[in-house]
Amino acid sequence: MENEFTKNIVLRKISINESIPYQLLLDADPSRALIDNYLPTSEVYVAILGDKQVGVYLLYPESADVVELKNIAVDEQYQRMGIGKMMLKDAVQRAAAKGFKTIIIGTGNSSIGQLYLYQKIGFQITGIKKNFFTDNYPETLYENGIQVKHMIMLAKQL
Ligand code: ACO
Numbered sequence: 001m002e003n004e005f006t007k008n009i010v011l012r013k014i015s016i017n018e019s020i021p022y023q024l025l026l027d028a029d030p031s032r033a034l035i036d037n038y039l040p041t042s043e044v045y046v047a048i049l050g051d052k053q054v055g056v057y058l059l060y061p062e063s064a065d066v067v068e069l070k071n072i073a074v075d076e077q078y079q080r081m082g083i084g085k086m087m088l089k090d091a092v093q094r095a096a097a098k099g100f101k102t103i104i105i106g107t108g109n110s111s112i113g114q115l116y117l118y119q120k121i122g123f124q125i126t127g128i129k130k131n132f133f134t135d136n137y138p139e140t141l142y143e144n145g146i147q148v149k150h151m152i153m154l155a156k157q158l
Contacts, residue, residue, distance in 0.1 A: 006082045009054070011090045014044040021046065021053045021073075028073040031137055038070050045090070047074070047083050054078045057087045059094065065101040072105075088121045096158040104155045108133060110146035115154075123154035 014020065025035050038060050047055030057072040069091050074083045095103045105123055107114045119125075132151035133141055141148035 002086070003082050006086045008049055009083055009086060010048045011045060011087060012048065014046050018046070018053075020044060021056045024053070024056045024073040024075065025058075025071050027076070028071045030139075030141065034136065035071065042070055045087070045094070047087055049078070055083045055087055057091055059091060061100075062104070067095045067098070067100040067103050069095075069103060069105045084117060085121065088117070092121070092156060092158065100158055102155050102157055104153060106132075106151045106153045108141075108143060108148040109150045109152055110141075110143035110148045111152075112144055115152065118154050121156070123156045125152060126155045127153045129153060 020039070022035075025039075026032070029035055038058070042058040042060040045057050045059070046053050053075075055072075055074040055078070058070040060068045060070040062068050069088070072084065072087055072091075074087075092103055103123075104126070105118055106129065107118065109128075129151035131149060133148045137148075
């Protein structure tokens with residue numbers, strides 16, 4: 001799980017007086033309205049390097065058995081160094097320790113790197129929320145030259 005770089009990363013629940021890395025949340029989800037909707041009922045976890053927040057993820061309980069990893073982001077400067085994978089594994093472990101049976105995650109049809117990463121961690125595609133992005137986001141979004149239209153849902157049994 002660790003490499004020479006991620007050894008220096010601390011993953012922990014955000015503390016009460018610490019500011020939420022909102023800009024990072026917007027990197028994963030460009031809708032402030034949606035973020036503000038799920039943030040109050042989510043647990044916020046941060047990746048810390050020295051005294052800098054370099055990553056964030058949110059655990060949002062859907063039911064007694066199912067938790068959703070709603071938003072995961074790494075500061076652009078620190079991407080592709082293993083922090084995303086470390087946070088995903090951490091989220092899976094924490095969700096299991098909390099007694100959830102399933103962890104789910106959703107991402108855009110265009111998010112090729114994310115789909116690769118989530119499946120590599122053991123998530124399997126379970127469905128598609130057709131037109132989720134075109135219905136919920138006012139602007140037309142593009143990623144990897146592909147229009148972001150549908151939400152691909154993935155799940156991992158715990
Ligand atoms: N394209 C191709 N492969 C990728 C990409 C990419 N964009 N990003 C990561 N990978 C691969 C890496 O090469 C690595 O592969 P390996 O294990 O075979 O070596 C693996 O995925 C893990 O990479 P990490 O370095 O651990 O990932 P990183 O720290 O960059 O974090 C993340 C990944 C969180 C997706 C980051 O790129 C990011 O913050 N992106 C912007 C925000 C975002 O899109 N968040 C997800 C939205 S969906 C949601 O929040 C539920």
